[in-house]
Amino acid sequence: MATVRDYSVEHCSLARTLEIVGERWTLLIVRDAFYGVQRFADFVAHLRIPRAILSERLSLLVESGVLAKEPGPGRREHYTLTDKGIALWPALRTLIAWGDQFYAPNGPRRYFLHADDNGEVDQAGTCLECGKLLSARDYAAVPGPAARPPGPDADVVTRTLARPHRLLDPITG
Amino acid sequence: MATVRDYSVEHCSLARTLEIVGERWTLLIVRDAFYGVQRFADFVAHLRIPRAILSERLSLLVESGVLAKEPGPGRREHYTLTDKGIALWPALRTLIAWGDQFYAPNGPRRYFLHADDNGEVDQAGTCLECGKLLSARDYAAVPGPAARPPGPDADVVTRTLARPHRLLDPITG
DNA sequence: GCAGTTAGGTTCAGTTTCTGAACTTAGCGT
DNA sequence: ACGCTAAGTTCAGAAACTGAACCTAACTGC
Incomplete structure (x- = not known):
């Protein structure tokens, strides 16, 4: 093993x-x-x-x-x-983006925006709002149009991600 | 199945x-x-x-x-x-880039350059030579420093990739 | 038009990997 | 000491992978 x-x-x-x-x-x-x-x-x-x-x-x-x-x-x-x-973030983001493009007809369930100004981020990782080049820690995961409210017995992670949450900020169970 | x-x-x-x-x-x-x-x-x-x-x-x-x-x-x-x-190309490229970054101490075995001018391409897919935004078909796979010459009984694909080859150009066995 | 070749599969037995549930173990609070 | 909790381990049954052998529909040469 x-x-x-x-x-x-x-x-x-x-x-x-x-x-x-x-x-x-x-x-x-x-x-x-x-x-x-x-x-x-x-x-x-x-x-x-x-x-x-x-x-x-x-x-x-x-x-x-x-x-x-x-x-x-x-x-x-x-x-x-x-x-x-952390260097895997660009790869993860592009894989997620492909799924969003082809399997999210009602929009994604999660956006990854610049945490500081809610700006969208282009493929290179540049914030379209402020122009800064972002690293993983600068992103926030934000519920998108297809997000569903967490059920009453949802786990901590699902509940935490129901509102904007900065990447790499610890989620404590 | x-x-x-x-x-x-x-x-x-x-x-x-x-x-x-x-x-x-x-x-x-x-x-x-x-x-x-x-x-x-x-x-x-x-x-x-x-x-x-x-x-x-x-x-x-x-x-x-x-x-x-x-x-x-x-x-x-x-x-x-x-x-x-073809829309998977950015994802593939970032995954390859991660491998290059951490598992290619002597440089990658393959570069992906702009086929027209041999320019390097940044993460967003922009050629650093001519500034154009590239799609998959504009890239060439080019042997890098860690490439090894194909053996005498290598398959067609390996032999074809031993010299620069434009992506999506058919390799015919 | 028939035998041989080639390309693209399918089949199969043996092995590895995954799964879900039950069990174990180590520290913590009281 | 007692039970609780978090983080694993174990195990049996199911699924997926592997390599080798086999199959079959076109073509090719004659």
Whole structure:
């Protein structure tokens, strides 16, 4: 276990990337980490991912330097994105944008805007309002037209994201 | 078969995207399609992917509108990217860029430059040489510093990519 | 027009991976 | 010490992947 899956295809950079983040669930975990999810139980509750899989994926992500595992009080360790993990934001954003383009007829359920001025951000990561070049921490996830109000028994993450939330701001369960 | 895997996680656009292109091999197939691979046998030879998997993934990609299956002479059908498929280029490019950044200490094995003037291209897709905003068809895949010369028994795709090759230009086996 | 070749699959048995539920373990508050 | 909680581990059944062998519909050469 904890071995990385191997596309023997003469290692191009895409195969390398997919060996790290290409397995089922992995990119969703990373996305949740951008939302600010840090704790095991919160990943489980939000993604409804089997605990065994989450455990294995988190280990792989830590091992490959995308996440860091930091001890908390007691067993409450938390997982946070490293710089290498944060560097995945452009890739995540373009994948999300493709889904928005083709699978969100009523508009996206979530916008990613410049947290400071609510400006839209172009593909290069430049805020159309203020012209600044943004990094992941400058974005806010904001409910879009297709967002649905969270049910009464929704998990913390869903409830937190029902209102604008700056990326990488910890969501505490 | 041909059912799409389901992340029941309240369908955000990333989950939707991953349901289409998130399975093992799928993005490598799409990348090869950008290189100009169109035929079943060429995908098999270049990716060394099991034929059963390739068959299933191609069906899924056609079904979801990323590829189109076009009849050729006899059984030589070819698969080509649709506009929806071509729209995946920015996502593919950012994923490749991440791999280049962290897993290519001696430089990438492949650059993606503006085919007309060999200019580098920024994250937004603007050529730094001529300033034009490029689409996938304007790029050329060019061997980088870490490229290795193809062996004598290399497949057509590897041999074709050993010299600059414009994206989406068909590679004929 | 028939035999051989080629391309694009399908089938199948063995292996790996995923899933969901139940169980374990370590620290914390009282 | 007692139970609670958070973070895993274990396990059996289901699904997906793998590699090799097989199949079949066009073409090709004769």
